[in-house]
Amino acid sequence: MEIEGKVVVITGASSGIGLAAAKLLLEQGATVVSWSRSRPKISHPDFYFFGCDVRHEQSVLTAYEQTVERLRQNISVLINNAGLGIQGALDTMNPRDWHTMMDTNVNGIFYCTRLVLPQMKKQLEGHIINISSIAGLTGIENMSGYCATKFAVRGISHSLFKEVRPFGIKVTCIYPGSTATHFFDGFEGTGTAPENMMQPEDIASTILHVLQSPPNYHHVDIEVRPLMPKGRPDQKKA
Template sequence: MELEGKVVVITGASSGIGLAAAKLLLEQGATVVSWSRTRPKISHPDFYFFECDVRFEHSVLTAYEQTVERLRQNISVLINNAGLGIQGAIDAMSPRDWQTMMDTNVNGTFYCTRLVLPQMKKQKEGHIINIASIAGLMGSENLTGYCASKFAVRGLSEALYKEVRNFGVKVTCIYPGSTDTSFFDNFEGITNKENMMQPEDIASTIVHALQSPPNYHQVNIEVRPLMPKGPMPSKKA
């Protein structure tokens, strides 16, 4: 897809991968819309912010309506990036924490996707990027709730791409390994971040997938740090 002038909606763009993706997409000439709880620190004539908490259907609907009314242009790309994880054994996890992860990671993806798809199918062009996690490919102890939510995103993505591929709409699910974001701030035992991937690394993967040729479809992309426990690989050619 040629990104120049295309409208790209990103959820959870106030920090981390979402913020890095927003900045890189603006460099590519896209019009970027952030549906986030907090306004990102971006000042650009082609950047728009609409406050949104993806856990709530009414909040997503309001952000969508504001976007359509303000931009008067079809949404070509949706990046479902908003997500969170809460650490803990399942028998010690509160139902509230479990529901928060499901509401954000799974329901939020559904609420956003169902609104943008009809127009994408009508225009025979669109790309939905779902940011999952390697926790959506394999289980990890004390991350049962998070893994369950990301396995759900994986299933949603793989079923959806088969639903919409004949309409010219792409669905790509990206499974990042450890990435240096605020995600790990409240996790016990995570102290060394120097060998993690950077948000900008994942942003470059997103843009690469979006710019692929029309009949070329990357369905699942798994990315990990090369040497997660060091030493850091040399940057020399």
């Protein structure tokens, strides 16, 4: 896809991967729209912010309507990036935490995607990028709730791409490993030191690569991990 001049909507663009992707796509000439609870620290003539909490259907609908009314242009790309994780064993997890993750990581994708697809089908072009996680490919101790949501993202992505590929719409699911964002704040036993994690800009570069792929070339799944999560052997302390 030629992304210059195209409208790209990013959820959760106030920090981390979403913010890095917004900045990179603006550099490439895209018009970037943030559907986030907090306004990203971006000042650019082609950047728009509409306050949105993806957990709530009406909030998403309002952001969508504001986007369409303000830009008067079709949405070509949706990056479902908003997400969060809460640690806890299944039998001790607070049900509120479980529902917060489900509402954000799963329901949010449904609320956003269902609104942009009809127009994408009419224009026979579009790209949905869902940010899952390595936790969407394997179980992790004390992360059962988070894993459940990210496995769901994988299932949604795989089913959706088969539904919409006849309309020229791509659906890509990205599974990042440890990335230096605020996700791990307060987590115990992450196993990877921040200096050995991937950077949000790394994931943003993958998003750009996927978007710029030839029309008949479809990335369905992309798994990315830090090369040396434990650091270089020659740098370890004796």
